[in-house]
Amino acid sequence: MLTSIQTAGHEEVYRVRDPEAGLTGFIALHSTLRGPAAGGLRMRPYGTDDEALADVLRLSRGMSFKNAAADLPLGGGKAVIIGDPLRDKTPALLHAMGRAVEALEGRYWTAEDMGMSPADMRELARETSYVAGLAEGDFASGDPSPVTARGVFNALRIGCKHRFGSDDLTRRRVAVQGLGHVGMHLCELLHRAGALLTVCDPDHDLVAAAVHRFGAVGVLPDAIYGVSAEVFAPCAIGGVLNRRSISRLRVGLVAGAANNQLAGLADADALQARGILYAPDYVANGGGIINVATEILRVQDSGPWVAARLAALEETMERTLSRAIAGDISPARIADSTIETAMLRPAA
Numbered sequence: 001m002l003t004s005i006q007t008a009g010h011e012e013v014y015r016v017r018d019p020e021a022g023l024t025g026f027i028a029l030h031s032t033l034r035g036p037a038a039g040g041l042r043m044r045p046y047g048t049d050d051e052a053l054a055d056v057l058r059l060s061r062g063m064s065f066k067n068a069a070a071d072l073p074l075g076g077g078k079a080v081i082i083g084d085p086l087r088d089k090t091p092a093l094l095h096a097m098g099r100a101v102e103a104l105e106g107r108y109w110t111a112e113d114m115g116m117s118p119a120d121m122r123e124l125a126r127e128t129s130y131v132a133g134l135a136e137g138d139f140a141s142g143d144p145s146p147v148t149a150r151g152v153f154n155a156l157r158i159g160c161k162h163r164f165g166s167d168d169l170t171r172r173r174v175a176v177q178g179l180g181h182v183g184m185h186l187c188e189l190l191h192r193a194g195a196l197l198t199v200c201d202p203d204h205d206l207v208a209a210a211v212h213r214f215g216a217v218g219v220l221p222d223a224i225y226g227v228s229a230e231v232f233a234p235c236a237i238g239g240v241l242n243r244r245s246i247s248r249l250r251v252g253l254v255a256g257a258a259n260n261q262l263a264g265l266a267d268a269d270a271l272q273a274r275g276i277l278y279a280p281d282y283v284a285n286g287g288g289i290i291n292v293a294t295e296i297l298r299v300q301d302s303g304p305w306v307a308a309r310l311a312a313l314e315e316t317m318e319r320t321l322s323r324a325i326a327g328d329i330s331p332a333r334i335a336d337s338t339i340e341t342a343m344l345r346p347a348a
Contacts, residue, residue, distance in 0.1 A: 001100055002027075010057060011037075012107070014100070015049075016079075021096035022088065025081040026053050028060035029108055033343065036106055037077025038132075038289065038296060039063035040113025041097065041124075043085040056080045058238065062260050063289070066282035068342040069316060069335070070309055072293050077108045085115035091123050098127030106130050111144065111292045114180065114237075118143050132295035141295040141302065144288035148257055149185035151287030151310055153193075155279045155317050156231060156255040162321045163253045163277040164230065170194035173229035175251065177221075178236025179206040182257040182288070186235060187214050200224040201236075225249060234258040234281075241278075246270045255279035268332035277325075280335035283317050 005013040005026075012029040029037040039060060046052040056078050064076025081097060083089065101110050101124065111133035112121055118135045125131045134140045156174070157167040164172075172195050176187055179201040187197055187210055197216035200223065201207050207218040219227065225248040232251040234240050238260030246267060254261070254276060261281045262268055271278045290309040294302040320338070324331040 001096070002103055005053075007057060010060065012104075013053075013057070016097065016100045018093075018096035018100075021092040022083070022090065023081065023093050023096040024049070024083075025079060025097065026056040027079045027100060027104070027108060028056045028077060029104075030057075030060040030076040030078075031064040031343065032075040032107060034068065034075050035073040036075060036109055036296070037063070038067060038072075038074040038109040038111070038292070039076055039078040040133075040288075041079040041081065041110045041116055042113035043081040043083055043089060043115035045084045046080070046082045049082070052080050052082050055238075058260050062282055064343055065336070065339050066259075066286050066289055068339050069283050070286040070290050070293075070313060071342070072289065072309075074109075074289075074293060074296065077110075078113075079108070079110055081115075089115075089120070094120055094123040095127050098124035098131070101130050102128035104130070109296050111289075132292045134295065139295045139298050139302075141291050143181065144291040145181035146185050147291040147306065147310075148182045148285055148288035149189060151290075151313060152182070152186055152233070152235075152255065152257045152284050153189040154310065154314050155284035156190075156233065156253070158314060158317050158321065159253045159255045159277055159279045160231065162325060168194075171196060172231065173198065173227075174231040174233055175199075175224050175227040175229040176216075176233045176235060177224045177240065177256070178234065178258065179203070179210055180235065182285075183233075183235035184210065186233065186257060187216065191215075198224070198227045198229060227251075231255060234261050239263045241267050241271065243267065243270065246274065246276075249274070249276060251276060253277045253279070255284055256281065257285045259285065262332060265332060265336070268330040272328075272330040277321065278331050279317060280320060280332050282339070283313060283320060283335055286313050
């Protein structure tokens, strides 16, 4: 079921195959220096195995940064399944992936990500103890999406304060890319705060729901980059901030929930050159893994613990943006240099 793949820069990488269950995927453990590797499981109809492998390597590295930014005693890992979650997902497939996770004996903990749900995590839990984000049971943390959205919302307000001089979102236009679990929760928070929303998603029903619930303006997916707004909030796939898209942006701030938003670090400099402030994604979107960590770490009184960690992330974002603006350097470079150091030391 598990075939080891030697990859520079990662501790362990495995191809996962169970033909009888229809399962093909990958599990990557980037680092366990701070603790067991933790990161969600996503399911997408990747075009090729190489595309899926590249995604899991990029995402697992990002989880090392995210967990260190939140000062969690966890390393970075990720898992992906190749397939359409609406058509190809079955209990047998999920059980097979659960067995693959169990075979790693706790070196990797999984949880919900794109294409997955708390119900899917329950299916995995039939085969492995190393799954979090469950809806019930001892220390169950439930759907992490609302907490992720809250952290992104906080980061967005901090970014607005630095870029526009006020964290008041009343009548500010936010272009939200992606209306999955996190994106829709973020739209709810923004709507309550008085923001004006332009949204896109490949699922037309989700766009229609956002238009109805929030008075949003719906646009086609590719049109979101050219929307005139104060804020662009990427909440879907990674790599969307690249040379082509950055040249089209008509915003002053990028702050969203997607992992690995930058195609490369040079794209952070391109944003900086255009006067677009960037809220580093792994600081902005750390709320979900904080919520999941309460289950992995068996935190007794999770509410105050999560609130304290979210507040610490806000302080990290505040310091990062302040230093970046003072030094006229991309916040991505400030965050990377700070967090790379944190990754090499134990969590507090």
